[in-house]
Amino acid sequence: MFVSYKWLAEYVDLSGITPEQLAEKITRSGIEVESVDVRNEGLKGVKVGYVVEKEQHPDADKLNKCQVDLGEGEVVQIICGAKNVDKGQKVAVATVGAVLPGNFKIKKAKLRGEVSNGMICSLQELGIESKLVAKEYSEGIFVFPNDVEVGVDALEQLGLDDAVLELGLTPNRSDALSMLGVAHEVAAILERDVKYPEISYESSNEKASDVIAVRIDAADDNPLYVAKVIKNVTIAPSPLWMQSRLMAAGIRPHNNVVDITNFVLLEYGQPLHAFDYDRFGSKEIVVRRAKAGEKIVTLDEQERTLAPDHLVITNGNEPVALAGVMGGANSEVQADTTTVLLESALFTAQTIRKASKDHGLRSEASARYEKGVDPNRVHAAAERAAQLISLYAGGDVLEGIAEVQTKTFEPVIVKTTVEKVNRVLGMDVSAEEMKSILDRLQFGVELDGTTLIVTVPTRRGDITIEEDLVEEIARLYGYDNIPTTLPVGQAFPGKLTSYQEKRRKVRRYLEGTGLYQAITYSLTSEEKAGKFAIEKTDVTKLSLPISEERSVLRLSLLPHLLEALKYNVARQIDQVALYEIGSVFLANGSNKQPLEKERLSVAITGLWHSHMWQAEKKPVDFYVIKGIAEGLFDLLGLSNQVEFKQATRDDMHPGRTAEIYLGDLFIGFVGQLHPSVQKELDLSETYVFELSLADILNVEVEETRFEVIPRYPSISRDIALVVNADVVAGEIQKVITQAGGKILKDVSVFDLYEGDRLEEGKKSVAFSLRYFDPERTLTDEDVSKAHDKVLKAVEEQFGAILRG
Structure with missing residues (x-):
């Protein structure tokens, strides 16, 4: 909700308090003010000028030479390229020395040999967004009404000498979606009174109920409908002050009647709609549910197919509006409209929400109906709009109203x-x-x-x-x-649990390796929900999702983490390394809350190290991501219990993926994304892992034991074993470790060879073995006995032979 400070001051006394001070007070009282936009900040030197003469520039087809009176008794020459500039107009002129948005300073200049003493401005050049500028001025300069005085401050005339407070409203505070609602809030904070606008106008002798009737066939959806009729209306631009207030609130001006309905919407929080009575097609308003397959062309010129759960306003035969969302093109107020049928109604939130969502239409009206409007402002808003149409469109308001009310509204x-x-x-x-x-x-x-x-x-x-x-x-x-107190108890409060301590250690470790923490949405789409999941279950769907992209609870952290990678890479960041610790949600049967389990995911792409001085660049690879995982297991004391097994998983590279087991328990996977997934996300080689953090951190680990620095030397032996190409090196390493006995302390792979020196279907894997006894110096005989057992075991298990 955008709140104009000057407009708010008409309803509550703001003397002695600046916009910034007011924003602070509102925020402290429970409604966050997200920003305060001083609309003329940095702007100066813009006046209202009168174009005395206009002629074609002698040396430029698209430029005009204008003589402009700035109200100082002197006419200055300004070169202007706007197509709509003309003699007799009152325009906004940035004089020499003026400053426009972006710190753009106006200087005396020569354009194609002709002197220009300033600049005739469009509204966009004065800092107003293009989407908020009325269509007639969207591609040219702005022209003031004739009653504006020449030489006065143009920014003040345009309402730019104002501040706009942006309120970040929670869904429950729909009362603050109106200027009067905000006025009540501010009056309570400042302990001042609220001043409501006075409503009075002369009505004609003719009665509204004689020219229009209302029938409601869907009373549950529409418990109150009020209609007023205003005749002899003249469609024209609305007053400049009204246009300025609409633009400050983020609404584009159209014409006096439409602008008045939008103005009252902002003032009272009550949506209104104006129909052209002569185009309406009957003398009866019928509110009903739509028929299956029924169609309507809305004001945005889109044909929409309706369903039985959509509420429509009809003339008894065909729909003329999608209730509470958007009017129909067949009854739109146009330049030749002379009689206005004004609607003010109460529609139920669920019905409007359904129609708005189904048709992808989000309007100022639907936003208010969805959150709830005040039923006791329906009549007042209609009367206020009738007053303003009478005043600014010259209309004759017919006496009384046509209404149907099927429900009473008590406090x-x-x-x-x-x-x-x-x-x-x-x-x-x-x-x-x-x-x-x-x-x-x-x-x-x-x-x-x-x-x-x-x-x-x-x-x-x-x-x-x-x-x-x-x-x-x-x-x-x-x-x-609210007083601050310390908790009282016999024990020190705030001690972390073992799980929380370990989780902090994990975070510190991951950040120490160079990863940045990410926090992504728990809600995702059905398409993404099951990707990369460690445990696959049915998805948990939201009853009323915001969008299809946020309609189910996630089963994995990786899909959104990869979206974060894609976002950063698209902005020319060549190394992105992220981790996230968060919950996934596993379905637990129908009508039951899902199980919430904590996961850890890491995703890395691009360069891992870049040393420009040494001209060294190292891209991320499988061993980087696996090394991070191994370092994590080592930190938690789980290295001896964890095993990596080659695997094939959906969306992962078939030759660079491993599943991770804690004993016999599957706890996650590590590897490279499948090339097709990388291409889809516009990523280079990307490596990831996802672990079941809850399973890892809940493992009871023995306390760390320290050993005396060894006094006796160790002995190393290297062996190169020729085995079948399909034998996994990790399996060989496991057999070597078991066969080597107590004195074999370390086994590591240091070489792999496959080539023309070996027969087809064979490979050579080289291991380094370190033997050591902390109690004595090992002899060659001791080592040879253990080593022979190793060779015999690998020969029996894998048919391995020593490579000569």
């Missing part, structure tokens, strides 16, 4: 006690102070002893239980006033 009564409030807050707020806070919010309050009986106005639909009242009292009393 909610909520009770709480002083003791309850203070107990929850840990404070000592008096009953009188609580009553004062609720009075400031304009809630009806009765104090019965220590019981607060609160009548909540219908504009605050988020207040339904006593905990809501506790929150209201707390935030306006001031969260800063």
Whole structure:
């Protein structure tokens, strides 16, 4: 919600408080102000000028030579390239010395030999977004109405001498989706009064109910519908002040009638719609569910196919609007419209949400209906719009309204006690102070002893239980006033569990290896949910997802981690190394909460080391990612229990992937992405691993034991074994370790050869073996006995022979 400071000042006294101070107070009371945009910050020297003469530039077809009066008794020459500039216009002129957005300074210049003393500006050049500029001025300069005085500050006339507060509203605070709602909030914070606009106009003798009737066939979806009729309307641009306020709120101006409906939407939070009465097609409004396959062309000129769960406004025969979302092109207010049929209605949130989602239409109206509007502002908003149309479109408002109301709307009564409030807050707020806070919010309050009986106005639909009242009292009393206390107990509080300590060690280790932590969404699409999952189950679907891309809970961290890699690489970052520790969600049967398990994922692409001075670049490879995993297992004391086994997995490289086992338990995998996946993501060679962190950290590990530095030397022997090409080196290493006995301490692979010196289907794997006894010096005979056992074991198991 964008809130104009100057507009807000019309409803509540803001004297003595700056926009920045107001933003701070609103944020401290519970609604975050995300930014304060001073619209004329850095701008100066822009005046309203009058184009006295315009003629073609003698040496340029697309330039005009304009003589402009700046209200100082002197006419200056300005060269302008806008197609719509003309004699007799009042325009925004950046004079010599003026500063425009981007610190663009205006200087006296010569354009094709002609002097130019300034610049005639478009709204875009004054810092207004193109999408907010009225279509007639979207490709040229802005022209002021004739009643604007020449020489005055153009920024002030355009409402740019203002500050706009952007409120980050949570879904429950729909009351603050209107200027009056924000005014109530600010008035409560500042302890001041709210001033509502005065509504008065002269109505004609003709009655609205004589020219239009309302029938509701879907009362559950539409409990209240109000229609007013305004005749003899003249369609024209809305007043400049109204256009400025709409643009400040992020809405593009159209014409006086449409702008008034949008203005009242922002003012009251009540969506309105204006139909052309003569194009409506009947004298009866019928609100009903759509028929299957029924079609409507909406205002965006898109034909849409409707379903029975969509609510439509019809003329009795065909739809003229998708209720609460968008009007139809067949009844649109146009330049020749003379009679306006004005709709103000209450639609249920679920119905509007369904239609908005199905058609991909998100409007200011649907956003408010989805979160809930105040039913007691439906009539007031219609009257306010009628007043403004009468005033600024010259319309004659027909007496009364045509309406149907099938439900009454009474304020909610909520009770709480002083003791309850203070107990929850840990404070000592008096009953009188609580009553004062609720009075400031304009809630009806009765104090019965220590019981607060609160009548909540219908504009605050988020207040339904006593905990809501506790929150209201707390935030306006001031969260800063809640006392700080230390916990009391016999033991020191805050000790980490063993699991938490290990998780911290894992984070420190991964960051020490050069990885950056990432935090990605837990929600994903059905297509991505099952990819790379260690445990595959059915996905857990959301009942009401925001979008298809965020419709199910993830089974793996890697898909979104790879999206983060793709995002960074696309921005020319040539080395990206990320890790994430987070939860995945495994289905646990229908109508049950999913099981939540913690995972660790790592994804690396690009360069691993880059030393420009030494002209050395090392790209990431399988041994880098495997080394990180091995270092992690070593840190946790699990090296002797972990085994890597060659494997084939979906979306992983078939020759560079291994599954990881903790004893017999499968805990994850490591390897390179499949080349087709890398190509799809526009990545170079990318290596990943995902581990079941919960399984790893819950393993009980023996305490570290320290040994005396050995006094006796070790003996190393190297062997090269010729085996069949399909024999896995890790299996050979395992057999060697078992056969070598107690004195064989280390076994490592240091060479692999496959070539023309070996017969086809064979390979040579070389191992280095280190023998050692901490109690004595080993003899050659001791080592030979153990070594012979090793050779015999590999020969029996794999048919291995020593390579000569």
